[in-house]
Amino acid sequence: xxxxxxxxxxxxxxxxxxxxxxxxxxxxxxxxxxxxxxxxxxxxxxxxxxxxxxxxxxxxxxxxxxxxxxxxxxxxxxxxxxxxxxxxxxxxxxxxxxxxxxxxxxxxxxxxxxxxxxxxxxxxxxxxxxxxxxxxxxxxxxxxxxxxxxxxxxxxxxxxxxxxxxxxxxxxxxxxxxxxxxxxxxxxxxxxxxxxxxxxxxxxxxxxxxxxxxxxxxxxxxxxxxxxxxxxxxxxxxxxxxxxxxxxxxxxxxxxxxxxxxxxxxxxxxxxxxxxxxxxxxxxxxxxxxxxxxxxxxxxxxxxxxxxxxxxxxxxxxxxxxxxxxxxxxxxxxxxxxxxxxxxxxxxxxxxxxxxxxxxxxxxxxxxxxxxxxxxxxxxxxx
Ligand SMILES: Cc1ncc(COP(=O)(O)O)c(C=O)c1O
Numbered sequence: 001x002x003x004x005x006x007x008x009x010x011x012x013x014x015x016x017x018x019x020x021x022x023x024x025x026x027x028x029x030x031x032x033x034x035x036x037x038x039x040x041x042x043x044x045x046x047x048x049x050x051x052x053x054x055x056x057x058x059x060x061x062x063x064x065x066x067x068x069x070x071x072x073x074x075x076x077x078x079x080x081x082x083x084x085x086x087x088x089x090x091x092x093x094x095x096x097x098x099x100x101x102x103x104x105x106x107x108x109x110x111x112x113x114x115x116x117x118x119x120x121x122x123x124x125x126x127x128x129x130x131x132x133x134x135x136x137x138x139x140x141x142x143x144x145x146x147x148x149x150x151x152x153x154x155x156x157x158x159x160x161x162x163x164x165x166x167x168x169x170x171x172x173x174x175x176x177x178x179x180x181x182x183x184x185x186x187x188x189x190x191x192x193x194x195x196x197x198x199x200x201x202x203x204x205x206x207x208x209x210x211x212x213x214x215x216x217x218x219x220x221x222x223x224x225x226x227x228x229x230x231x232x233x234x235x236x237x238x239x240x241x242x243x244x245x246x247x248x249x250x251x252x253x254x255x256x257x258x259x260x261x262x263x264x265x266x267x268x269x270x271x272x273x274x275x276x277x278x279x280x281x282x283x284x285x286x287x288x289x290x291x292x293x294x295x296x297x298x299x300x301x302x303x304x305x306x307x308x309x310x311x312x313x314x315x316x317x318x319x320x321x322x323x324x325x326x327x328x329x330x331x332x333x334x335x336x337x338x339x340x341x342x343x344x345x346x347x348x349x350x351x352x353x354x355x356x357x358x359x360x361x362x363x364x365x366x367x368x369x370x371x372x373x374x375x376x377x378x379x380x381x382x383x
Contacts, residue, residue, distance in 0.1 A: 010133040013350045015334065022341045034367060034375040037346040039175065039321045041240040042366045043295070045281070046288040049239060052280045056273030066269030069096030075247055076279035077233075083286070084207070084218045085218035093226075095256045095263075098270055100205055100234040103259060104169075105131055106266065111166050111199060111256035112137035119168040120156065123353030123360070125175045125203065140165065143356045146315070150179030162196045171203040172217070173210060173319030176353045176362035180214065181319050186222045193228030199255060200229040206236040208289050210319040211297045226252050237321060238289065239281045246270050246278045249282035255372075296321065299365040303372040308382030323363040324350075328383055331359055336382065343378040 019037065026033055044050065056062055081089045096102040108118055108131035115138065120128035122141035132139040140161045142152040157165075164375040170189060172181040202219035210216045220231050230251030236242035236276035249256060281288075304316050305321060314325040327336040333349035340347050340361070350357030350363075364381075365372065 001302045007133055009131055009135060010279060015349060016376050018334075019337060019341065019346065019348075022338060023346055026341060026344070030162050031248070031344055032339075033344050033346060034371050034378070035286050036114065036364045036372075036375060037187045037362075039364045040366060041237060042240050042368075043240050044241045045277075047293070048284065049241070049277050049281045053244065053277040055275050056276055059273075062272040064272075064274065066272050069094070069270055070272070070279070073275045076282035077250070080282040081218070081220075085216060085221060087147070087220045089220075089250055092253050093250055093256070093355060095249050095251075095260055096262075096270060096275070097232075097234075097247040097249060098267060099236060099242075099245040100203065100232040101127060101176045101251070102245075102263070102267070102348070103136065103232055103247065104128070104201075104203065106262050108132055108137055109136035110168065110262045114324070115164065117161055117165040117167075119161065119165050119198075120310065121152070121170060121174070122355060123176055123350060123357035124169075125171060126353065128169045128171075128203075129354065138164070141354060141356075144174065144177060144179070144355055150174060150177050151181060151185045151375075154188060162198075165196065165198050167199045167201060168193065169201040169203065170219075171205070173206040173317075175206065175320060175362075176348070176357065177323055177324045178317035178320035178322050179204075180210065181217065183217060186217060186219050186225075189219065190222045190225045190229060194224065198228065200225075202229060202231045204233045205237055206320045207233060207281060209293060209296050209321055211293070211300065220250060235278050235281060239277065239278075240292070241274075244274045244277065244325055246274050251266065260342055268282070296365055299367075299369055299372055302337045302369045303363075303365060303376055306373050306376035307380070309327070310376060311383055313381060321364055321366065323365065325361050325363055327359055327361055332383070333361055336361055339382050340379060343381050345375045345378050347379075 075092040077094045078089040081087045104127045112135045117140050118132040119140050121144040123137050128270045129139050144150050168296045200249050207216045219229050234247035333351045337349040348362040350360030
């Protein structure tokens with residue numbers, strides 16, 4: 001046996017393997033399963049995006065290494081940011097990614113050495129802590145929960161951590177919490193980054209899923225943000241392009257350069273047809289985005305209403321793709337998730353996102369309304 005790197009010790013996969021094994025057993029037995037465990041969009045991209053992709057793949061000149069993003073793609077990102085978030089972006093402030101995961105996974109390698117610290121939310125999207133382990137850096141987690149209204153107090157971070165931290169990462173609308181931030185909190189975050197010389201990262205993957213007529217807020221809209229912050233974004237959730245891998249990070253070119261250097265050794269860019277389809281999406285009339293948001297808002301309304309009717313008082317998410325639900329007292333997150341599988345619903349146990357997630361489950365709104373209503377009824381059998 002050749003011993004793998006110690007870095008793998010902290011990259012837990014066991015929860016998901018256990019759930020997958022149980023799900024497969026149920027499927028083999030012929031049970032109808034409603035899978036609400038993964039935030040992968042269940043609908044296709046808009047027709048014009050698929051059409052664009054289909055035509056491009058037939059062209060012979062599309063198959064070389066892309067290496068970098070095209071000017072058209074970068075210009076499309078700038079246009080989109082101005083239109084949707086009123087943020088001015090220059091073309092050299094865009095770094096294309098193979099999905100935002102690519103950048104989030106490698107940013108710590110680009111910035112952190114042993115003894116350096118990354119500050120990340122708990123619960124948080126798993127790569128925020130995994131990237132620290134992959135880079136051999138130290139992780140400091142701040143609790144993000146109902147008692148701090150999902151906006152952790154930055155004052156409470158110990159002085160030693162502030163000194164050693166080089167990256168701090170946030171995500172609104174949050175995965176798994178679906179929480180939103182506000183302008184004042186974003187200003188505090190930027191101030192914190194500037195004061196302590198920390199690279200602030202905002203992951204804005206769910207920027208188009210914000211409900212109840214609230215406006216999306218880019219961290220880069222805050223004054224002086226570009227001096228300390230970069231923002232990751234993606235077409236996966238906004239345009240249902242999750243499998244057609246493409247994303248980007250925006251920021252001052254000097255802040256993006258370390259990641260660009262690492263990536264120049266790791267990959268050769270995004271398939272050209274995906275780049276041009278993404279540019280078409282980002283420069284479209286955005287009618288699709290309005291419908292898309294309404295679809296998820298309706299799903300949220302129907303699912304949460306059904307849960308409330310059944311007697312489970314979950315918080316109504318104001319954005320994102322998930323319901324972050326407190327489990328009934330008699331269950332741990334894992335017990336609840338395993339019991340839910342018995343009833344034909346797959347959800348993700350909250351502790352998979354960090355220890356603060358214990359006592360919660362994450363339920364993704366990635367099925368049609370009727371199936372969500374049925375899922376709510378099945379879950380209510382556990383109350
Ligand atoms: C919060 C968040 N960030 C980033 C990603 C990665 O998305 P992609 O790599 O498809 O852009 C996801 C995917 O689920 C996510 O939930």
